[in-house]
Amino acid sequence: MVTAVTSFGRSGLSDWLVQRVSGVILLAWFLCVGASLLGGVDYASWKAMFEHTAMKIFTLLAILSLAAHAWIGMWSVGTDYLTQRLMGPVGNVLRLAFQIACSLVVFVYVIWGIQILWG
Amino acid sequence: MLQVSIYRYNPETDSEPYMQEVQVDTGGKDLMVLDVMEMIKAQDATFSYRRSCREGVCGSDGVNMNGVNGLACITPLSERVSDNKLVLRPLPGLPVIRDLVVDMSLFYAQYEKIEPYLQNDTPAPAIERLQSPEDRARLDGLYECILCACCSTSCPSFWWNPDRFIGPAGLLQAYRFLADSRDTATDARLSKLDDPFSVFRCHGIQNCVNVCPKGLNPTRAIGHIRNMLLARAT
Numbered sequence: 001m002v003t004a005v006t007s008f009g010r011s012g013l014s015d016w017l018v019q020r021v022s023g024v025i026l027l028a029w030f031l032c033v034g035a036s037l038l039g040g041v042d043y044a045s046w047k048a049m050f051e052h053t054a055m056k057i058f059t060l061l062a063i064l065s066l067a068a069h070a071w072i073g074m075w076s077v078g079t080d081y082l083t084q085r086l087m088g089p090v091g092n093v094l095r096l097a098f099q100i101a102c103s104l105v106v107f108v109y110v111i112w113g114i115q116i117l118w119g
Numbered sequence: 120m121l122q123v124s125i126y127r128y129n130p131e132t133d134s135e136p137y138m139q140e141v142q143v144d145t146g147g148k149d150l151m152v153l154d155v156m157e158m159i160k161a162q163d164a165t166f167s168y169r170r171s172c173r174e175g176v177c178g179s180d181g182v183n184m185n186g187v188n189g190l191a192c193i194t195p196l197s198e199r200v201s202d203n204k205l206v207l208r209p210l211p212g213l214p215v216i217r218d219l220v221v222d223m224s225l226f227y228a229q230y231e232k233i234e235p236y237l238q239n240d241t242p243a244p245a246i247e248r249l250q251s252p253e254d255r256a257r258l259d260g261l262y263e264c265i266l267c268a269c270c271s272t273s274c275p276s277f278w279w280n281p282d283r284f285i286g287p288a289g290l291l292q293a294y295r296f297l298a299d300s301r302d303t304a305t306d307a308r309l310s311k312l313d314d315p316f317s318v319f320r321c322h323g324i325q326n327c328v329n330v331c332p333k334g335l336n337p338t339r340a341i342g343h344i345r346n347m348l349l350a351r352a353t
């Protein structure tokens with residue numbers, strides 16, 4: 001058992017499952033938006049689509065999925081390449097800084113997304 | 120003449136590894152790579168590598184041949200050589216002791232982690248623990264592993280985290296005991312694997328399947344472990 005306190009769910013299985021489910025949600029959202037784009041949109045119809053409560057909730061779900069998906073993915077990348085094994089002790093500093101930076105970016109995207117949807 | 124480029128490194132005399140160019144007369148025969156290595160060693164006795172059974176059973180001579188891991192003793196030149204050029208390197212990702220000899224400690228440490236022995240807390244029967252032919256069949260494709268390390272050392276996840284990711288060889292054996300009807304430690308075994316590194320560093324790129332000299336499929340075994348964890352925890 002390897003200890004990891006900065007992973008998304010503290011469990012390999014949980015992170016794996018969240019990443020798969022969030023991936024499916026993101027695919028569904030992009031297909032939905034893609035389909036409406038293919039049908040042709042103008043400003044009025046685009047605005048009307050996102051004013052619909054169901055679309056707002058679906059988009060919020062997609063944003064939260066993106067946040068979880070991105071965190072799990074970036075955490076994996078960081079713990080692969082920014083490590084003491086590969087870079088010496090500086091790897092630990094860089095990895096933690098990278099994780100904090102990623103979590104801030106994810107946080108900003110979530111708040112920004114909510115503001116766009118309901119602001 | 121076959122052009123052979125071999126990785127040389129003797130920590131006692133070399134400041135860093137280098138590639139040595141050697142020409143070998145194969146007499147036009149489709150030799151095994153190990154035969155070529157033996158011919159080189161006959162010319163230069165300082166050239167070092169591991170070998171033992173020379174028939175793909177012991178798993179000693181796992182090396183990287185033209186960029187692909189495999190057992191030198193059962194790899195014919197025709198399978199790997201193009202343009203009459205053979206490049207021999209040690210298995211990637213493990214510390215080099217000398218020439219093609221690598222330090223397998225990390226690999227064995229991961230194997231040790233999965234407790235590769237039968238655990239059964241019920242009283243031992245008078246003669247032996249029996250298994251139905253169907254239960255025995257579930258171990259096919261798992262028990263044949265010879266621990267040559269060709270798979271784990273071809274896996275990038277193992278290169279980056281050899282101390283935390285168990286690697287394909289260890290996980291294939293982990294599933295060999297998880298799938299064994301005579302083993303009663305399944306739950307405890309699974310509990311030790313449910314972290315973000317031990318199993319879940321596998322991203323399914325199947326390099327392990329591609330290089331296994333015994334034709335085994337560690338990726339499928341890892342999938343089974345994941346399903347067992349999923350069934351238990353959801």
